Amino acid sequence: MTGLSASVAATRLALLRSDGTLRFDSERQCFVRGDCAKRGLTKILAQLVPVPFDRLDSDELAAAEARTRRPRHSRNDPTPNPAIAHYAGSTMARCGTCKTAHEWLTSAASASSIRQRLAAETHADKAHGIVVDYQLALYTGSRNREEFFQRAGVVDPCVGTLIEHFDARGWAILAAQVPLYASAMDVATAFDVVATDRATCSQLILIEVKATRGGGGDFERNNLQYERLRGRLARTTLRGIPLSYYSRHQLQLFCMLEMVRLEHGFTFDRAIVARLSAGTVREYALNAYYADRAAAIVRAIAQKTGRAPTRKRRHAER
Numbered sequence: 001m002t003g004l005s006a007s008v009a010a011t012r013l014a015l016l017r018s019d020g021t022l023r024f025d026s027e028r029q030c031f032v033r034g035d036c037a038k039r040g041l042t043k044i045l046a047q048l049v050p051v052p053f054d055r056l057d058s059d060e061l062a063a064a065e066a067r068t069r070r071p072r073h074s075r076n077d078p079t080p081n082p083a084i085a086h087y088a089g090s091t092m093a094r095c096g097t098c099k100t101a102h103e104w105l106t107s108a109a110s111a112s113s114i115r116q117r118l119a120a121e122t123h124a125d126k127a128h129g130i131v132v133d134y135q136l137a138l139y140t141g142s143r144n145r146e147e148f149f150q151r152a153g154v155v156d157p158c159v160g161t162l163i164e165h166f167d168a169r170g171w172a173i174l175a176a177q178v179p180l181y182a183s184a185m186d187v188a189t190a191f192d193v194v195a196t197d198r199a200t201c202s203q204l205i206l207i208e209v210k211a212t213r214g215g216g217g218d219f220e221r222n223n224l225q226y227e228r229l230r231g232r233l234a235r236t237t238l239r240g241i242p243l244s245y246y247s248r249h250q251l252q253l254f255c256m257l258e259m260v261r262l263e264h265g266f267t268f269d270r271a272i273v274a275r276l277s278a279g280t281v282r283e284y285a286l287n288a289y290y291a292d293r294a295a296a297i298v299r300a301i302a303q304k305t306g307r308a309p310t311r312k313r314r315h316a317e318r
Contacts, residue, residue, distance in 0.1 A: 009196045009204050013174055015264045016194070022179045024190060026117050031179065031188035038181055041189035041255055044304055049241060049248045052230045078289035080227045080246050082275070082282040087164040092279060094149060095160035098213040102131050104154040124213070128156075132211045132276075135159045136176040136193060157278035158211040162193075165274070165281045171195045171205060182259035185298065186305035189256060203269040208253055211276040219277040226275065237300040241293075246284065249273045251297065254290040258298060 022033045031038040096104070105112045106119050114134050121127040135152055136159060142148035145163075149155060166173060174194045181188040193207040212222050231243035241247060253271050261267050273284040290297065301307075 008202050009174070012204055012264070012266055013178075013194060015266075016178050016180060016191070016260070017175070019179070019181060022181050022188060024177075024179060026114075031181070031190075033181060033188075038188040039186060039305055041187045041252065041259075044187055044301060045248055045252055045255070048236075048238060048300055048304060049233065049243060049251060051243050051245055051248060076289075077229070077242055078247070078250065078287040080284060082284050085165060085168065085281045085283070087161050087168070087279055087281070089164050089167075091145070091164050091167075092157060092160045094155065095157040095278075096154040098128055098131070098156055098158065098278070101135070101152075101154045101156035102127060105131060105134070110153055128158075128211060128213050131156050132158050132209060133177060133192065136162070136173070136209070139163070140173050140176045156211075158276040161276055161279055161281060162209065162274065166195065170198050172198050172201075174204075180256075180259055180263065182263045184262045184307065185255075185259060185301050186307045187255075187259070187301060189252075189259065191256065206253070206256060206268040206271040208249065208256070208271075208273045209276065210249065210273060213277075219280065222277075223275070223282065237296055237303060238293075250284070250287050250290050253286050254294070254297060255301065257286070258294065 019033070022031060022038070024030070025032045025037075028037065031040055095101075102118065104110055106115055112118075112134065114130060118127055118130055121130060135156055138151055139148045139159065142151060172195060174196050175191075176193050178191045178194055179188065180191065191206055192209040195205040195207060197203045197205070212219060225245070227244060227246045229242050229244050233239050233241045233243065241251075250273070253273055257267050257271055271286045275282040275284070
């Protein structure tokens with residue numbers, strides 16, 4: 001990046017990277033600062049916003065919605081309205097499959113630093129997420145696309161899809177897996193992708209990546225499951241919040257922006273959740289529903305981590 005406009009994005013990215021002591025410990029499966037473990041935002045939100053599990057496919061889902069009126073929908077509920085794009089360009093043509101990318105990274109031919117971690121991971125979706133995160137970090141550390149393909153061995157098609165999506169949007173990836181700790185909320189997280197616009201290199205764009213191995217009908221069923229309302233929180237600071245994976249990830253996106261604001265005093269110019277499958281991107285922008293509930297969301301996390309003033313006073317009295 002060059003020029004005065006680029007210095008804004010460069011300075012803000014440097015601030016995000018300023019805490020060099022914060023990292024994710026793969027053995028302990030937590031964020032650590034020095035040797036001190038820190039609470040992860042994803043785990044905190046999973047406890048605050050539990051999503052009831054089901055195995056319904058699209059037909060069963062329609063039948064279940066017809067049989068019951070609970071949880072009731074509200075006209076004030078946030079409505080998922082993703083921007084959908086499909087890709088099958090030259091980058092995608094050079095990619096393998098999700099399975100072959102995983103197999104390459106766990107093979108003897110691969111010099112991957114995550115080979116042992118992948119070999120020990122029994123959950124297929126989590127293993128796929130590890131592959132995508134690793135290759136996105138590899139992409140940002142490569143001088144050009146040709147070098148990336150050589151270093152990756154076999155590129156996951158979800159990564160190839162995201163690269164083509166950035167080309168179409170006119171965006172460039174600046175960094176991947178950038179850790180951040182917010183002392184006011186006492187939580188840590190890592191930004192999947194930080195990007196900028198190629199035209200001015202002045203904007204910072206936050207992309208939270210959610211990749212799925214399924215394609216075609218499987219991906220469509222996953223989308224129904226992802227957006228489906230499965231309940232509503234009651235008797236908590238966040239009472240009324242819809243229970244769905246869409247809702248939880250919107251909360252995650254909002255909290256990331258709030259962590260940056262509290263810790264560094266600025267915010268991203270744009271923030272999205274990008275759900276990927278091979279050749280398809282569903283872009284979910286941050287819904288205003290969650291920004292309107294900013295105070296309640298921050299208070300709920302502070303109460304959970306013990307950073308709320310009332311919790312501190314109670315501890316002091318003991």
